[in-house]
Every structure is written in structure tokens, then in C-alpha cells.
Amino acid sequence: MSAPVVVRVEQPGDVPHIRDIVAHAFGQRAEADLVDRLRADGDALVSLVAVAEGGELVGQILFSRLPIAGSMGRVTEAAALAPLAVRPERQGMGIGTALAKAGIKACTARGLAAIIVVGDPKFYQRFGFSAAVARGLRSPYPGNAFMALELKPGALRAKGTVCYPAAFGAVPVEEHP
Numbered sequence: 408m409s410a411p412v413v414v415r416v417e418q419p420g421d422v423p424h425i426r427d428i429v430a431h432a433f434g435q436r437a438e439a440d441l442v443d444r445l446r447a448d449g450d451a452l453v454s455l456v457a458v459a460e461g462g463e464l465v466g467q468i469l470f471s472r473l474p475i476a477g478s479m480g481r482v483t484e485a486a487a488l489a490p491l492a493v494r495p496e497r498q499g500m501g502i503g504t505a506l507a508k509a510g511i512k513a514c515t516a517r518g519l520a521a522i523i524v525v526g527d528p529k530f531y532q533r534f535g536f537s538a539a540v541a542r543g544l545r546s547p548y549p550g551n552a553f554m555a556l557e558l559k560p561g562a563l564r565a566k567g568t569v570c571y572p573a574a575f576g577a578v579p580v581e582e583h584p
């Protein structure tokens with residue numbers, strides 16, 4: 408089913424609604440706190456919301472600054488995708504997919520080289536995220552859930568270390584097989 412929503416950039420009045428969506432989607436406050444802290448720290452790059460008919464906010468996706476430090480002082484400008492959240496009663500209707508596709512487009516338009524995500528491979532592979540592409544990166548989140556999408560072909564060919572904003576330190580990471 409296609410998403411019956413409009414995706415647009417976050418506006419200041421959206422902040423409490425985003426908190427509510429993210430906390431309900433994850434069933435805890437840690438990810439909602441992460442969104443607030445990334446925004447407050449100036450690390451948020453792209454925040455999009457999904458608006459249903461009638462104006463209700465039903466989903467959000469956030470991309471934050473994620474430099475990848477390579478050899479010889481080389482830095483690749485990437486983004487971390489986290490979190491992606493859809494109101495529980497609206498899940499399974501294509502809204503997460505619409506947010507992910509719009510977010511990838513927005514990051515590409517900003518000239519970012521890559522997007523990194525830690526999540527369920529079954530969900531993120533459909534957008535082109537790959538654990539194999541991320542394998543050359545040193546990260547605090549190793550394993551198959553650690554995936555990358557190159558927006559500039561070959562951007563992640565060289566090895567590097569992903570430098571997560573401090574806010575991520577407070578978030579427990581879910582295990583994926």
C-alpha cells in the first residue's frame with residue numbers, strides 16, 4: 408500500500424509531536440532523547456516528518472553529522488540515519504518507506520557522500536544499504552546491522568573510522584541476527 412502522507416522538513420512546532428511519535432514507536436524515551444540532543448548539539452542535518460491527511464504527524468526520520476576519518480587526515484562527510492519512527496497504529500502502510508526514500512534524496516541533494524545505519528537488514532536492504540559496503544569502516548556498532556549506502560560511488564572504498572556525535576553514547580543498540 409502506498410503511504411497516504413506528505414513528507415516535509417521538520418518545523419519548530421513539530422518538536423513535541425516528534426518526541427511523542429519516537430517514544431511510542433520505540434516504547435521508550437532513549438531515541439526521543441537522542442533526537443532532542445542531536446538537534447540541541449547542532450548535529451542534526453536532515454529531519455523529515457510524515458504528515459497524514461488532517462495534519463497529524465505520524466512519522467519522523469533523522470540524519471545527523473557522521474564524519475568518517477580516513478588516513479592522511481582525509482574526512483568523508485556522511486550521515487547517520489537514526490532514528491526512523493512511525494506511530495505504531497500507522498505502521499505497515501508504507502510511511503517508513505516514504506520517509507527513508509525522501510531522506511536519502513535529501514542527503515544526496517546536500518552533497519553527502521554516504522549514509523550509515525544500524526538496523527534490521529531486512530528493512531534497510533531494500534533502499535540499497537549493505538553490510539558489505541560498511542565492512543571497511545571501524546565503528547562502535549559492528550556486525551550485519553551496521554550498514555552503509557554510498558551516495559557518491561566509491562565513497563567508502565577506503566577504510567575509515569565513523570565518528571558518531573556524542574549523543575549516540577547514551578542509546579542502547581538493539582541486536583539483529
Ligand SMILES: CC(C)(COP(=O)(O)OP(=O)(O)OC[C@H]1O[C@@H](n2cnc3c(N)ncnc32)[C@H](O)[C@@H]1OP(=O)(O)O)[C@@H](O)C(=O)NCCC(=O)NCCS
Binds near residue numbers: 492
Ligand atoms: C521500522 C519502521 C520505521 C517501518 O515503518 P513502516 O511505516 O511500518 O514501514 P513500511 O510500511 O514502509 O514497511 C515497509 C516494509 O518493511 C517491513 N518492516 C517494517 N518494519 C520492519 C522491521 N522492524 N524489520 C523488518 N522489516 C520491517 C514491512 O513488513 C514492509 O515489508 P513489505 O514491503 O515486504 O510488506 C516502523 O515499523 C517503526 O517505527 N518501528 C519501530 C521503531 C523502529 O524499530 N525503527 C527502526 C529502527 S532501525
